[in-house]
Amino acid sequence: MDTLLLKYKTVKEAEVKVWFKAAPVSAFPKDGGACVKYKDLQIAVFNFSRLDKWYACQNLSPEKQEMVLSRGMLGDHKGIPKIACPLHKKTFSLETGENLNADLAPIAVYPIKIEAENVYIGFSE
Ligand code: FES
Numbered sequence: 001m002d003t004l005l006l007k008y009k010t011v012k013e014a015e016v017k018v019w020f021k022a023a024p025v026s027a028f029p030k031d032g033g034a035c036v037k038y039k040d041l042q043i044a045v046f047n048f049s050r051l052d053k054w055y056a057c058q059n060l061s062p063e064k065q066e067m068v069l070s071r072g073m074l075g076d077h078k079g080i081p082k083i084a085c086p087l088h089k090k091t092f093s094l095e096t097g098e099n100l101n102a103d104l105a106p107i108a109v110y111p112i113k114i115e116a117e118n119v120y121i122g123f124s125e
Pocket of ligand 1: 061062063064065066085086087088089090
C-alpha cells in the first residue's frame with residue numbers, strides 16, 4: 001500500500017492522547033467540510049448540522065490519492081452518515097470509514113468534540 005495512505009489510521013475515542021484544537025466552530029460551513037492540518041496529516045472536518053453532528057476523516061481519497069474528501073458531498077446511506085468523494089463519487093461511512101459503494105479500503109476516521117465553540121480532533125500521537 002502507498003506510504004501516504006499508511007499515515008492515516010482510524011483513532012478510537014479510547015485511544016486519544018491528544019485533543020488537537022482545530023478551529024472555532026464558525027470556521028466550518030454548515031452541512032459542509034473543511035480541511036485541517038495536524039503534523040503532516042490532512043484531516044477533513046465536517047459540520048453535519050442537519051444531523052447536529054461533527055465528523056473527521058482523512059482528506060485523502062484512497063482511490064486516486066487526492067486530497068479532496070473535505071470538498072465532498074455529505075449524505076445518508078440507509079441511516080449511515082456518509083461522504084461522497086467529489087472525484088468519482090465513491091462514498092464512505094463517516095462513522096466507521098467503510099467504503100459503501102465499492103470495494104476500496106476504508107478511510108481513517110477520528111474522534112471529534114466541540115468545547116467552548118471550538119472544534120477538537122482526537123489523535124493517538
Ligand atoms: S478519487 Fe475519490 S472516488 Fe475516485
